[in-house]
Amino acid sequence: MRGGVTKTAASRRLRLPRGEGAGAWLCAGSVALSLLALxxxxxxxxxxxxxxxxxxxxxxxxxxxxxxxxxxxxxEVPLADGDGLERLYRTGNRDLDGERWAWVRVSAIEAVGxxxxxxxxxxxxxxxxxxxxxxxxxxGGERLEGEAAWTALEARLAELGTLRDARDRxxxxxxxxxxxxxxxxxxxRELEAAHARLRELQAAMAGGRLELATADGGTLTVPLAxxxxxxRPNAMSPLDRLAAWGExxxxxxxxxxxxxxxxxxxxxAIFGTVLMVMLMSLLVTPFGVLAxxxxxxxxxxxxxxxxxxxxxxxxxxxPSIVYGVFGLGVFVYGIGGRLDSWFFxxxxxxxxxxxxxxxxxxxxxxxxxxxxxxVATEEGLARIPDQQREGALALGATRLEMLSRVVLPMAAPxxxxxxxxxxxxxxGEVAPLMLVGVAKLAPQVPVDGDFPFLHLERKFMHLGYHIxxxxxxGGDVQAAMPLVYATALLLVLVILVxxxxxxxxxxxxxxxxxxxxxx
Amino acid sequence: MPLVKEQRSSPDxxxxxxxxxxxxSLAIRGLSLAYGDKTALRxxxxxxxxxxxxxxxxxxxxxxxxxxxxxxxxHDLNDEVVREGEVLLEGEDIHAPEVAVAxxxxxxxxxxxxxxxxxxxxxxxxxxxxxxxGGLSKRKRDDIIEWALRSAALWDEVKDxxxxxxxxxxxxxxxxxxxARTLAVGPEVLLLDEPASALDPISTxxxxxxxxxxxxxxxxxxxxxxxxQAARVSDYTAFLQQGELVEYAPTDALFTNPRLARTENYIxxxxx
Ligand SMILES: Nc1ncnc2c1ncn2[C@@H]1O[C@H](COP(=O)(O)OP(=O)(O)O)[C@@H](O)[C@H]1O
Ligand SMILES: [Mg+2]
Numbered sequence: 122m123r124g125g126v127t128k129t130a131a132s133r134r135l136r137l138p139r140g141e142g143a144g145a146w147l148c149a150g151s152v153a154l155s156l157l158a159l160x161x162x163x164x165x166x167x168x169x170x171x172x173x174x175x176x177x178x179x180x181x182x183x184x185x186x187x188x189x190x191x192x193x194x195x196x197e198v199p200l201a202d203g204d205g206l207e208r209l210y211r212t213g214n215r216d217l218d219g220e221r222w223a224w225v226r227v228s229a230i231e232a233v234g235x236x237x238x239x240x241x242x243x244x245x246x247x248x249x250x251x252x253x254x255x256x257x258x259x260x261g262g263e264r265l266e267g268e269a270a271w272t273a274l275e276a277r278l279a280e281l282g283t284l285r286d287a288r289d290r291x292x293x294x295x296x297x298x299x300x301x302x303x304x305x306x307x308x309x310r311e312l313e314a315a316h317a318r319l320r321e322l323q324a325a326m327a328g329g330r331l332e333l334a335t336a337d338g339g340t341l342t343v344p345l346a347x348x349x350x351x352x353r354p355n356a357m358s359p360l361d362r363l364a365a366w367g368e369x370x371x372x373x374x375x376x377x378x379x380x381x382x383x384x385x386x387x388x389x390a391i392f393g394t395v396l397m398v399m400l401m402s403l404l405v406t407p408f409g410v411l412a413x414x415x416x417x418x419x420x421x422x423x424x425x426x427x428x429x430x431x432x433x434x435x436x437x438x439x440p441s442i443v444y445g446v447f448g449l450g451v452f453v454y455g456i457g458g459r460l461d462s463w464f465f466x467x468x469x470x471x472x473x474x475x476x477x478x479x480x481x482x483x484x485x486x487x488x489x490x491x492x493x494x495x496v497a498t499e500e501g502l503a504r505i506p507d508q509q510r511e512g513a514l515a516l517g518a519t520r521l522e523m524l525s526r527v528v529l530p531m532a533a534p535x536x537x538x539x540x541x542x543x544x545x546x547x548x549g550e551v552a553p554l555m556l557v558g559v560a561k562l563a564p565q566v567p568v569d570g571d572f573p574f575l576h577l578e579r580k581f582m583h584l585g586y587h588i589x590x591x592x593x594x595g596g597d598v599q600a601a602m603p604l605v606y607a608t609a610l611l612l613v614l615v616i617l618v619x620x621x622x623x624x625x626x627x628x629x630x631x632x633x634x635x636x637x638x639x640x
Numbered sequence: 641m642p643l644v645k646e647q648r649s650s651p652d653x654x655x656x657x658x659x660x661x662x663x664x665s666l667a668i669r670g671l672s673l674a675y676g677d678k679t680a681l682r683x684x685x686x687x688x689x690x691x692x693x694x695x696x697x698x699x700x701x702x703x704x705x706x707x708x709x710x711x712x713x714x715h716d717l718n719d720e721v722v723r724e725g726e727v728l729l730e731g732e733d734i735h736a737p738e739v740a741v742a743x744x745x746x747x748x749x750x751x752x753x754x755x756x757x758x759x760x761x762x763x764x765x766x767x768x769x770x771x772x773x774g775g776l777s778k779r780k781r782d783d784i785i786e787w788a789l790r791s792a793a794l795w796d797e798v799k800d801x802x803x804x805x806x807x808x809x810x811x812x813x814x815x816x817x818x819x820a821r822t823l824a825v826g827p828e829v830l831l832l833d834e835p836a837s838a839l840d841p842i843s844t845x846x847x848x849x850x851x852x853x854x855x856x857x858x859x860x861x862x863x864x865x866x867x868x869q870a871a872r873v874s875d876y877t878a879f880l881q882q883g884e885l886v887e888y889a890p891t892d893a894l895f896t897n898p899r900l901a902r903t904e905n906y907i908x909x910x911x912x
Contacts (some may be wrong), residue, residue, distance in 0.1 A: 421719070508756035511714060512818070516769035516825060517746040520717075524769070526759055 173603030174369030176362050179239050179354045181336060182210065183226065183232040189222055190253045190338040191239060193354075197227065213241065213249035214335055221248060237356040240271070241332065243349040250341055252333030256531035257345075260328030274331060275353055279343065281326060287321045297401060361378060373607060378562065378587075387608055393559075393581035394615055395477075397569060398548050400483035401490065405543055408487070408495025410529075410536055416495070417502040418524060430499075437492035445553025447536055448485030449453040453477055453557055473578050475541020477558030479567050480577035485557045486550060497542060502528065530630075537627035548616040551585035559586045561594070584612040655899045657876065657886040658687060661731070664827055665690040665859040666711065670725035673706060673715070680706045682883040683725070693851060693860045695874035695891065699868065699906065703883040704863040707832045710859070712748040716795075729829070746773075749827035753834045755814035757806035757821070762798050765806045765817055769825035784824055792820035793850050812843025819850065828876055829859045837865060848873045867910045871895050879903050 177193045183192075192212035195454070200207050206227040215221050216483030242250040257270040257277070265273045296319065299312040328367045329345035352365060412433075420426045457474035465473040505528055513523040551559075560580035567579040592599040661667065664687035673681040680703045688694050696704045706715075713734060715721045724843055727734050734744055746769065757765050767787045776784070785802075789795040794816045798809070806817055811819055822830060832851070836844040851860055851873050864870050870877050871891060878888040880903075887894060887903040900903040 188788055188802060254888055295900055492861065506756070507807055508752055508754065509758065511750075511752065512758065513768070514714065514717075515750040515752075516821065517742040518769075531759055604734040 130249060133376070134333070151171040157446075163610075163613070166325050166606050166613065169603060170607030170610040171366075171370065172371065173607060174353045174366050176241075176352060176357060176365045176369075180210070181236055181240060183234075184225065185229050185231050189338075190225070192223060193512060202224070207612070213251040214247075214341060216247040216472070217335065217337075217339055217341065224439045227545055233260050233353040238271075238353060239355055240351055240353055242331070242333070242343055242351045245347045250333055250343055252335040252341055255332040255340070257331045258329055260345075268519035270331075271353070277329065277345060281348075284348075285328050287630060288319065289381060290325070291319055291322065297326060300307050317579075319538075374611075377405055387582075387584065387587060387604075387611065390582040390584045390587040390608070391611065391615060394548060394584045394612070396484050396585065397479060397486070397581060398544055398619055399553075400479065401486045401547050402540055402544060404483055404487035405490050405494050406536070407541055409491050409539060409543075410498050412491070413495045413498035413502060414524065414529075417499050418528065421491070429598035433495050437496065439488055442551050442556075444485055444489040447618045448481055448488070448553060448557040449477070452481040452484055457481060462475055462484040476578075477556065477580060478578040479558060479581050482554050485553050486547040489550065489553065490547050493542045493546060494539035497539030498532060498536045501532040501538070503529050504535070534627045534631045537623055538628065541623040544623060548619060549612070550587060551583065551589060554583055554586060559583045561586075561590050584608055584615065588612065652887075652900065653890070656684070656686065656885065657888050657890065659689045659806050661687070664893055665730060666861075667728040667731075668707075668725070668764050668836055669728070670686060671727060672724040673703075673710060674722045675718075676720045676722075677708060680883050681710070683908040684883075684885050686726075686878060686885055686888055688859060688861060689876065689905075692856065692875040693855050693862055695862045695870040695877045696866055696880060697864060697870050697877060697906075698880035698886075700729065700865070701881045703831050704825055704880060705884075707880070708750065708833050708861065708863055711829070711831055712745050712750050714750070716741060740852065742772075746825045747827055748829045749822035751815070751818050751822055751833065752829040754838045754852075755811055755816050755818050757809070759805070759807060761803045762806050762809070762817060766821050766824050768821060787818075788820040788824035791823050791854070792816045793846060793853075794820055810843070812839045812846060815839060815843070816850065817846060819847075822905065823854075825859065828894050829861065830854065832860065832862045834863055844869070865894070867907060875906070879906065 138326050179193055181189060181191050181192055190210060190212055192210035195209040197206045197208045197209050199205075208225050208227050208230075210223045210225060212221060212223050213229045232447075236253075238253055240252060240254045244250055250568060253500055254274065255269050256264055256266045257274045258264050259273070259277070262601075276298045296312065297414070299315065331343050331345060331348065331351075333343070334342050357365065374391065375388050377389050378385040378387065416426060420429075453476060457476065461473050461475040509527055509531065510523055513527045514520075517539040518526065558580055560582055562582070567576045567581050588605050590610065592605045666688035668684050668686050668688075671681055671684040672679070684707065696707065698704055708713050710723065710727060711734075720874060723735075729748065732739070734748075758768060760768075763785060766788055767781055768786060768861070769783050786795060786799075789798065797813060798817075800803075802904070806814065809817060815838075818829075819835075830882070836847045839847065848869060851862065854860060855875075862874060874891045876888065877891045877894045879886045879894065879898075881902060887898060887900050889899070892905065895907060898907060
């Protein structure tokens with residue numbers, strides 16, 4: 122029976138007039154093209170972004186003239202005179218020659234080798250150092266050479282990592298919370314002890330250095346306290362590489378930025394983006410839903426209501442920078458300035474709320490996404506049959522009871538659809554944020570152990586702005602590019618996760634209210 | 641300015657049955673209603689007998705639903721509606737300022753044409769009106785829910801799945817659930833606006849049987865398109881045309897021996 126049905130359907134499709142067939146192909150083709158474009162975008166971001174953390178082998182290149190350089194080959198381009206290729210190497214040791222990149226004529230290369238004992242050291246300043254490990258000097262002055270040096274270096278770096286973690290934890294969990302209670306005597310004593318412990322830790326971390334023989338024949342000395350990690354890229358097994366890659370990705374996700382946003386991680390930006398979007402949702406949902414209820418359920422459905430509705434729809438099309446200007450003028454200077462003169466006079470002339478910050482940014486974006494929430498909720502309300510409302514009224518419900526017990530639960534999925542759209546729009550918005558509170562560098566996230574824990578007046582970092590800043594304002598664009606890709610990928614993922622959360626919520630709500638809610 | 645500018649035909653008093661006030665639960669006096677400038681009810685005067693089934697019949701658009709909606713003040717929210725005349729429930733004017741609408745609607749329940757259970761469980765649907773009133777223990781509430789579902793002849797079909805979504809029920813079951821939901825708040829009058837028009841024949845018969853059983857303690861007002869249905873379940877039938885009450889008589893008499901030609905034409909036309 123079933124087969125028969127399919128057959129009929131198939132033969133009917135075959136009998137489509139020509140024109141219609143071509144139309145269908147055109148539509149299918151454009152769908153495929155759109156999907157391909159999206160896929161290409163994601164693949165580019167993934168490969169360029171995540172590939173950056175893969176420790177590729179480091180070549181030791183010997184040129185015809187005897188000079189040597191060490192670095193990873195990045196790409197090749199034809200020479201301008203059409204005569205052979207030129208290859209880009211990513212090198213290190215910026216403190217020696219001021220360069221992190223080297224263009225080399227392929228025909229001028231005599232030999233390329235991958236010596237297993239080549240060492241790459243990640244440093245707090247000056248980027249990477251590359252060379253052969255000559256010696257490691259401990260804090261006490263003892264000097265180790267050869268293979269013993271490498272073993273000692275690895276051990277000492279691991280130790281330093283542990284010490285660093287201990288120091289950070291001590292600062293965040295003990296010293297910061299205590300610092301607010303100076304007048305309390307017991308706290309003051311505890312604080313004193315904590316500071317002593319901090320000094321001990323810092324002393325334990327100080328001292329020691331390593332010596333590298335660089336490819337160009339020089340010597341580079343790196344204080345061990347400056348070294349964040351070291352590895353031998355050419356001696357790694359694929360598993361080692363994977364582990365190093367995982368660690369690199371993790372550090373990117375969990376650490377703050379370094380070197381003017383062109384290196385290090387993006388944790389404060391992730392945190393800022395998510396926090397700002399969540400605050401925005403908290404602000405926009407009640408306002409949007411109440412406005413939609415008023416427009417759809419309470420207001421007289423006359424010309425004025427229609428006019429307001431059209432206006433709201435059009436507000437959704439106003440360019441976001443305009444909202445930014447509004448937020449700056451009204452929230453930051455207007456309300457923020459007023460708040461400062463009333464409550465934070467002691468701090469003036471330096472502004473507290475009278476400058477861009479988390480609260481104003483969230484409010485501005487809430488305003489920006491308000492139309493989306495109103496329109497989606499209104500559509501949901503309009504889909505609820507009047508019989509449901511009358512059914513509730515006929516049972517003796519007041520209008521408020523009818524709204525809260527029947528209408529709102531039924532409109533909840535539509536409301537959440539509105540919030541999903543709002544989140545998608547807000548998370549990707551950068552332009553207005555530049556006016557109302559985003560910061561190039563704000564390593565202090567707006568949530569911490571200090572009362573009131575959530576600091577609405579603080580500036581915050583944002584993934585979108587971080588991309589813009591790293592790509593255009595850093596000194597070294599080549600170095601920042603992989604981070605730009607990685608950050609862009611992350612921004613897409615963050616939006617995806619935020620959306621999936623809302624979709625999951627909506628699904629949960631609509632299954633709770635029975636299948637027909639999704640009509 | 642009077643709502644009804646011209647009376648199309650003066651009502652024939654002999655064609656309209658009257659009941660003593662003490663035997664009627666609703667009394668409608670000189671009721672006219674217009675939606676904006678469109679008149680829907682013209683000067684209706686009639687009584688509805690207590691604990692009987694009274695059917696309203698008439699062509700589509702003659703004002704049957706409008707009349708029912710006046711009886712539990714569902715028009716209140718529509719500010720286009722202009723009304724004249726009064727409706728008395730047990731002798732009290734339902735539009736008097738001291739009457740609480742919610743209370744009135746609990747006393748005069750209404751069931752609509754297409755079933756409108758809320759998107760909640762069967763149990764919660766019946767509990768809806770009770771929860772609004774509050775002040776009942778869970779035990780008591782569950783007892784009332786069982787009683788209401790039994791009265792609506794639905795208990796045996798749903799007693800094992802009270803927590804299931806009301807929207808999982810069939811159309812006929814949904815309509816009986818809506819009746820149970822209304823019964824649970826303890827109305828004196830039950831208004832039914834074409835309650836079976838969206839249902840299959842078997843469900844229709846169940847609803848009709850239910851209506852007959854309910855009149856032992858309720859006053860029922862039934863609007864129907866279906867002549868046979870009016871004949872089967874009602875004790876009295878009123879025929880409306882273009883917002884006017886044409887004839888109102890015991891059902892047998894109206895169907896077998898109508899006094900007016902207008903009534904006869906309509907009935908024979910519909911019965912054929
Ligand atoms: N909400 C409304 N607004 C305007 N006119 C209405 C409205 N409801 C009903 N009417 C009009 O009032 C008249 C009576 O309608 P109704 O009471 O629904 O008739 P019936 O139920 O007998 O079919 C019809 O002409 C209809 O068009
Ligand atoms: Mg009707």
